[in-house]
Amino acid sequence: MDNIQETLIAQGKKARQAARILSTVSTTLKNQALLNMADQLEADCQEILKANGLDLEMGGQQGLTAALLERLTLTESRIRDMALGLRDIAALPDPVGETIESSRRPNGLDISRVRTPIGVIGIIYESRPNVTADAAALCLKSGNAILLRGGEEALNSNRAIARIISAAAIETGIPDGAIQLVDSDDRQAAVLMMKMHEYLDVLIPRGGKGLKMAVLENAVVPVIMTGMGNCHVYVDESADLAKAGPIVMNAKVQRPSVCNAAETLLVHKGVATRFLPAIIAELQADGVQVRGCPATQQLVPGICRATEDDWAEEYLELILAVKVVASLDEAIDHINHYGTGHSEAIVSENYSSVRRFLNEVDAAAVYANASTRFTDGGVFGMGAEMGISTQKLHARGPMGLKELTTSKFVIQGDGQIR
Amino acid sequence: MDNIQETLIAQGKKARQAARILSTVSTTLKNQALLNMADQLEADCQEILKANGLDLEMGGQQGLTAALLERLTLTESRIRDMALGLRDIAALPDPVGETIESSRRPNGLDISRVRTPIGVIGIIYESRPNVTADAAALCLKSGNAILLRGGEEALNSNRAIARIISAAAIETGIPDGAIQLVDSDDRQAAVLMMKMHEYLDVLIPRGGKGLKMAVLENAVVPVIMTGMGNCHVYVDESADLAKAGPIVMNAKVQRPSVCNAAETLLVHKGVATRFLPAIIAELQADGVQVRGCPATQQLVPGICRATEDDWAEEYLELILAVKVVASLDEAIDHINHYGTGHSEAIVSENYSSVRRFLNEVDAAAVYANASTRFTDGGVFGMGAEMGISTQKLHARGPMGLKELTTSKFVIQGDGQIR
Numbered sequence: 001m002d003n004i005q006e007t008l009i010a011q012g013k014k015a016r017q018a019a020r021i022l023s024t025v026s027t028t029l030k031n032q033a034l035l036n037m038a039d040q041l042e043a044d045c046q047e048i049l050k051a052n053g054l055d056l057e058m059g060g061q062q063g064l065t066a067a068l069l070e071r072l073t074l075t076e077s078r079i080r081d082m083a084l085g086l087r088d089i090a091a092l093p094d095p096v097g098e099t100i101e102s103s104r105r106p107n108g109l110d111i112s113r114v115r116t117p118i119g120v121i122g123i124i125y126e127s128r129p130n131v132t133a134d135a136a137a138l139c140l141k142s143g144n145a146i147l148l149r150g151g152e153e154a155l156n157s158n159r160a161i162a163r164i165i166s167a168a169a170i171e172t173g174i175p176d177g178a179i180q181l182v183d184s185d186d187r188q189a190a191v192l193m194m195k196m197h198e199y200l201d202v203l204i205p206r207g208g209k210g211l212k213m214a215v216l217e218n219a220v221v222p223v224i225m226t227g228m229g230n231c232h233v234y235v236d237e238s239a240d241l242a243k244a245g246p247i248v249m250n251a252k253v254q255r256p257s258v259c260n261a262a263e264t265l266l267v268h269k270g271v272a273t274r275f276l277p278a279i280i281a282e283l284q285a286d287g288v289q290v291r292g293c294p295a296t297q298q299l300v301p302g303i304c305r306a307t308e309d310d311w312a313e314e315y316l317e318l319i320l321a322v323k324v325v326a327s328l329d330e331a332i333d334h335i336n337h338y339g340t341g342h343s344e345a346i347v348s349e350n351y352s353s354v355r356r357f358l359n360e361v362d363a364a365a366v367y368a369n370a371s372t373r374f375t376d377g378g379v380f381g382m383g384a385e386m387g388i389s390t391q392k393l394h395a396r397g398p399m400g401l402k403e404l405t406t407s408k409f410v411i412q413g414d415g416q417i418r
Numbered sequence: 419m420d421n422i423q424e425t426l427i428a429q430g431k432k433a434r435q436a437a438r439i440l441s442t443v444s445t446t447l448k449n450q451a452l453l454n455m456a457d458q459l460e461a462d463c464q465e466i467l468k469a470n471g472l473d474l475e476m477g478g479q480q481g482l483t484a485a486l487l488e489r490l491t492l493t494e495s496r497i498r499d500m501a502l503g504l505r506d507i508a509a510l511p512d513p514v515g516e517t518i519e520s521s522r523r524p525n526g527l528d529i530s531r532v533r534t535p536i537g538v539i540g541i542i543y544e545s546r547p548n549v550t551a552d553a554a555a556l557c558l559k560s561g562n563a564i565l566l567r568g569g570e571e572a573l574n575s576n577r578a579i580a581r582i583i584s585a586a587a588i589e590t591g592i593p594d595g596a597i598q599l600v601d602s603d604d605r606q607a608a609v610l611m612m613k614m615h616e617y618l619d620v621l622i623p624r625g626g627k628g629l630k631m632a633v634l635e636n637a638v639v640p641v642i643m644t645g646m647g648n649c650h651v652y653v654d655e656s657a658d659l660a661k662a663g664p665i666v667m668n669a670k671v672q673r674p675s676v677c678n679a680a681e682t683l684l685v686h687k688g689v690a691t692r693f694l695p696a697i698i699a700e701l702q703a704d705g706v707q708v709r710g711c712p713a714t715q716q717l718v719p720g721i722c723r724a725t726e727d728d729w730a731e732e733y734l735e736l737i738l739a740v741k742v743v744a745s746l747d748e749a750i751d752h753i754n755h756y757g758t759g760h761s762e763a764i765v766s767e768n769y770s771s772v773r774r775f776l777n778e779v780d781a782a783a784v785y786a787n788a789s790t791r792f793t794d795g796g797v798f799g800m801g802a803e804m805g806i807s808t809q810k811l812h813a814r815g816p817m818g819l820k821e822l823t824t825s826k827f828v829i830q831g832d833g834q835i836r
Contacts, residue, residue, distance in 0.1 A: 020754070024777060103799055109788055111798055118810050119780070197634065201810050216615065220634055222641075222811045243833035250835035336438070358828050359442060362537070370527055370831030379836075380529055380827065381521055392536050392619050392824040393640045394812040406810040409798065410776050413788030415661035417668035418797075 004189050011147060011180050012199025015120040018177030019145040023117045025174065027094040030141055033172035034090035038083035040168040041133065041161070045079050051160035052129065059153050067257060071127040072154055082133045082161075085384055089137045092383045095401045096143045110412045115405045117143030119201040122221065123386070124149045124190050126207050129157035136165055136179045138386050142404035145178045147200065149193055152185040159183060194219040204399075206387045209314075224395060226387030229259030229342035230314045231372045234331040234357070236348030237270035243369055244347040248279055250371040251345065253286045257316050259388060260343045260365075260375040264311060264321040266331045269295070272324045276300060280322070288318045295324035311338045328353050332360050339363060341390050343372035364390060364397035422607050429565060429598050430617025433538040436595030437563040441535045443592065445512040448559055451590035452508035456501040458586040459551065459579070463497050469578035470547065477571050485675060489545040490572055500551045500579075503802055507555045510801045513819045514561045528830045533823045535561030537619040540611050540639065541804070542567045544625050547575040554583055554597045556804050560822035563596045565618065567611060570603040577601060612637040622817075624805045627732075642813060644805030647677030647760035648732045649790045652749040652775070654766030655688035661787055662765040666697055668789040669763065671704045675734050677806060678761045678783075678793040682729060682739040684749045687713070690742045694718060698740070706736045713742035729756045746771050750778050757781060759808050761790035782808060782815035 041048070052074040059069055095115050102112030121144045125131045132148055139146040150158040162181035170176050182189050194203060194215060203221040205211045215223050233251050235244045251262035267276055272295065280290050280300045290296075291306040303322075310321040311334070325331045335344050345367035346357040354368045365375045375398065377385025382400025389395045395403035459466070470492040477487055513533050520530030539562045543549045550566055557564035568576040580599035588594050600607050612621060612633060621639040623629045633641050651669050653662045669680035685694055690713065698708050698718045708714075709724035721740075728739040729752070743749045753762050763785035764775040772786045783793045793816065795803025800818025807813045813821035 020778075020780075023780075105797065105799065109792065116780075216638055222809065224811070240833070246833065246835050254836055358830075360438075362438075362441075362534075363826065365827040365829060367829045368831065370829055370834040371836055373836040374527065374829060374834070375827070379523065381523065391640065393642070396824050397827045406814050408781065409783040409793070409815045411783060411785045411788055411792060412776075413786065415658070415664065416788040416792070417664050418672055418789055418791040 004184055004186055005192055007184075008182065008189065008192050008196065009199070011182065012120070012196050014177035015145040015147055015180060016199055018175040019117065019119045021175040022140075022145055022178050023096070023143045025143065029173055030094065030143070031090040033140060033169045033174045034086045034137055036172045037133075037137065037165040037168040038086040038090075040164050041079055041083045041086070044160075044164050045076055048079055048157065048160045048164070049074060049076070051156040054156040055154055062153075064153060068127060068153070072129070072157070074129060074157060078130065082130050085130070085134055086137045088383050089141050092141065092401060094141065095405050100407055107416050108413065109416055112410050113407045114410050115402070116408050118404060118406050120145045120147065120199060121404065122147045122149065122193050122196070122200040122203040124193065124203065124205045124207065124211065126151040127154060129154045129161055131206070132158045132161045132181070133165060134384055135386055136162070138384055138401060138404060140169065140174065140178060142401045144404055145180075147180055147182055147193065149182040149190055152187075155183070155185050190214070191218050194221055194223075197221045204387055224387070224389050224399070225391045226389050226399070227259040228314065228340040228390045229261070230264070230312065230338060230340045231260060231262045231343045232264045232266055232335050232339060233262045233345045233347065233372065234266040234335070235268060235271060235275060236328065236346055236350060236353050237268040238350040238353065239268075239271060239275075239347040240349050241271065241275055244275060245279055245282065247345065247347055247369070247371050249282060249286070251373055252283065252288060252320050253318070254373055256318050259314075260372050261316070262320070262345075262372055263313065263315050264323065264338070266323050266325050266334060268328075268331070269324050269326055272296075272299060276322070276324070283320060286318075288320050291319065291321050293323040296322045314340065328356060332357060336362050342388065343367065343375040345370065345372050364388065422602055422604055423610055425602075426600065426607065426610050426614065427617070429600065430538070430614050432595035433563040433565055433598060434617055436593040437535065437537045439593040440558075440563060440596050441514070441561045443561065447591055448512065448561070449508040451558060451587045451592045452504045452555055454590045455551075455555065455583040455586040456504040458582050459497055459501045459504070462578075462582050463494055466497055466575065466578045466582070467492060467494070469574040472574040473572055480571075482571060486545060486571070490547070490575070492547060492575060496548065500548050503548070503552055504555045506801050507559050510559065510819060512559065513823050518825055525834050526831065527834055530828050531825045532828050533820070534826050536822060536824050538563045538565065538617060539822065540565045540567065540614070540618040540621040542608050542611065542621065542623045542625065542629065544569040545572060547572045547579055549624070550576045550579045550599070551583060552802055553804055554580070556802055556819060556822060558587065558592065558596060560819045562822055563598075565598055565600055565611065567600040567608055570605070573601075573603050608632070609636050612639055612641075615639045622805055642805070642807050642817070643809045644807050644817070645677040646732065646758040646808045647679070647806075648682070648730065648756060648758045649678060649680045649761045650682045650684055650753050650757060651680045651763045651765065651790065652684040652753070653686060653689060653693060654746065654764055654768060654771050655686040656768035656771065657686075657689060657693075657765040658767050659689065659693055662693065663697055663700070665763065665765055665787070665789050667700060667704070669791055670701065670706060670738050671736070672791055674736050677732075678790050679734070680738070680763075680790055681731065681733050682741065682756070684741050684743050684752060686746075686749070687742050687744055690714075690717060694740070694742070701738060704736075706738050709737065709739050711741040714740045732758065746774060750775065754780050760806065761785065761793040763788065763790050782806065
């Protein structure tokens with residue numbers, strides 16, 4: 001524990017020093033580093049696969065679920081995708097130095113607001129080793145140093161990836177310390193990171209409820225919570241059911257393990273009889289377990305009762321809670337009460353219902369007549385994402401390069417005093 | 419204690435409900451409320467002055483300093499200024515509903531990012547009762563509910579102001595609960611607010627080191643730290659000393675008790691002999707106590723030695739630490755090490771020195787050839803300010819209406835699935 005703390009502080013200091021230099025590094029050099037990192041990932045593919053093999057072997061022994069093992073698994077093609085991701089980020093515009101707004105004040109002062117890096121960013125994540133490369137690349141491009149704390153189950157894979165990309169970055173001229181892995185399988189390391197406010201400007205936890213609770217309890221560093229997704233699809237009285245069916249199926253079934261998948265279906269009582277029996281049959285045919293409110297149970301016999309807990313649950317698997325609501329108001333109230341502020345969709349052809357839903361539902365992303373599954377940095381045109389923020393401060397929704405920056409006011413005068 | 423907690427939770431719930439409604443209230447109604455609040459402040463001027471008299475009497479008995487009593491004092495003219503502030507805020511554009519960016523994606527989805535209120539904002543502040551009206555008005559205009567926790571020494575004044583403006587807002591049609599005072603002189607109330615993450619979306623503490631420490635220790639609610647100002651003026655080798663003198667005097671002497679006043683003067687060794695004796699004499703003539711590094715002491719005999727603590731201190735009074743530095747690099751390093759990231763100024767006629775200082779100094783506001791005293795929402799064209807953020811997340815520098823908003827992604831489709 002003392003040892004981890006000392007190591008972390010040493011890493012924090014090194015990151016601070018690197019960040020100071022990194023904030024003034026040219027875009028050209030940063031892009032060269034990203035391309036070099038991509039090339040090295042491909043060149044050292046076998047080394048990464050070998051390390052990943054160790055993780056998979058240990059994971060198998062420790063009885064990780066098939067889903068977790070799948071997320072942990074790297075292949076040549078997945079490593080090529082990682083490299084491709086770095087090249088995509090190299091191709092994006094550099095946010096640093098952009099003048100966001102500017103004005104000349106009456107006293108002759110020129111005041112502009114200029115985008116700058118945040119400084120040192122910490123990220124705590126789980127399972128998928130590609131996050132190591134994605135997060136490091138986004139931080140490098142936005143001029144930030146990063147401390148990466150991946151899941152214990154992926155330590156060998158992350159170690160290999162971080163070693164390769166960090167070496168490639170340094171070789172290109174990026175300061176040592178810009179990309180650092182917190183190389184420890186001790187859970188205490190994550191808790192210590194939450195308290196390193198002298199060295200970390202922000203901490204981004206990507207994970208489930210346990211991690212969120214630990215952050216609420218321990219974090220002194222400013223935090224951006226990501227990826228809590230209890231998402232809803234609301235099928236309005238005036239919905240086009242030919243759109244509603246595919247949207248519900250896509251939101252629930254296409255990839256149930258991700259945060260933008262739907263967990264509850266709300267259906268207006270006016271279309272419940274026409275819509276629910278058919279969609280529930282289709283969901284069940286695709287292996288979805290449906291838990292319904294009493295009205296749903298009446299319409300479709302044999303499904304189990306949804307409890308109060310079900311409305312609040314982020315299943316992340318093939319389970320869907322279903323509730324019949326009396327009105328748009330009841331739907332909006334239900335979502336604002338139980339939702340986690342991630343992604344919420346209405347299916348409706350009624351102009352006023354859509355307008356009210358989009359205005360009144362309090363979430364990072366609100367959809368009219370489209371699947372919640374689109375909430376994603378890539379889909380939104382950001383190239384990649386650091387996570388999907390479900391809080392309101394600083395960044396909300398998918399976080400790309402811009403969301404990894406802050407700003408400073410630059411004031412130029414010729415002797416003005418007050 | 420249990421009682422305060424129950425009251426606070428009841429206030430939090432009421433604020434949440436009000437915020438939901440407030441987020442959809444029209445700009446016209448919000449402006450009418452602001453104008454009505456301004457009129458009522460003026461109409462009930464005597465009631466406010468009477469309450470303020472009680473605070474001043476108690477403050478006198480408790481031995482508050484003259485400076486604190488001065489900050490606490492209200493007059494007819496100060497109440498008119500408060501009313502004027504509310505009318506100014508009514509005249510500003512409403513940030514809510516602004517589309518920040520939008521694009522049509524290849525699959526036909528229209529994605530836009532729209533400015534929305536944050537929700538419920540808590541503010542903890544001290545002494546000056548006008549903050550009660552300013553903060554409430556900024557939050558109302560930006561569609562947020564507010565919990566106001568002023569200083570114990572101003573409780574009677576704040577109670578009167580909050581009662582008057584809240585009643586005027588409700589009378590205009592603003593939901594009850596939008597403006598609430600935390601009516602307690604128990605310090606525990608502030609600590610409890612720091613933990614109310616279910617009811618507060620953000621907490622803005624305005625105050626000194628003690629409050630900052632309490633926040634670091636207790637806050638679970640996301641916090642925006644404001645107003646920590648250990649500000650520097652650096653006089654470069656190539657400075658125009660005819661500009662440097664007035665800038666140093668203005669930054670230190672014009673209003674020493676505020677966070678954008680200078681606390682340390684850094685002088686390049688190349689101009690120290692020409693500049694320091696004269697400016698120190700001028701500072702001393704205005705009552706400033708100077709604490710110098712050894713080189714400063716050699717140039718100006720009889721001034722006391724600045725210790726390590728002096729470099730880190732935010733005096734907020736007529737004391738100035740002075741250091742001779744060997745280079746621009748030493749100046750930047752000193753500022754980035756000891757500064758609080760508030761306002762930092764260089765006086766220089768050298769293009770490259772100015773450019774490097776503005777780029778490399780890590781602060782909310784960086785100045786070339788102007789006084790640090792300009793860091794202020796009004797001066798920057800924001801109309802008023804909620805505080806000056808010295809952190810990097812969400813808002814940096816003076817916080818006006820825009821900084822009291824967040825955004826949501828609004829996605830409109832016609833049946834798109836992934």
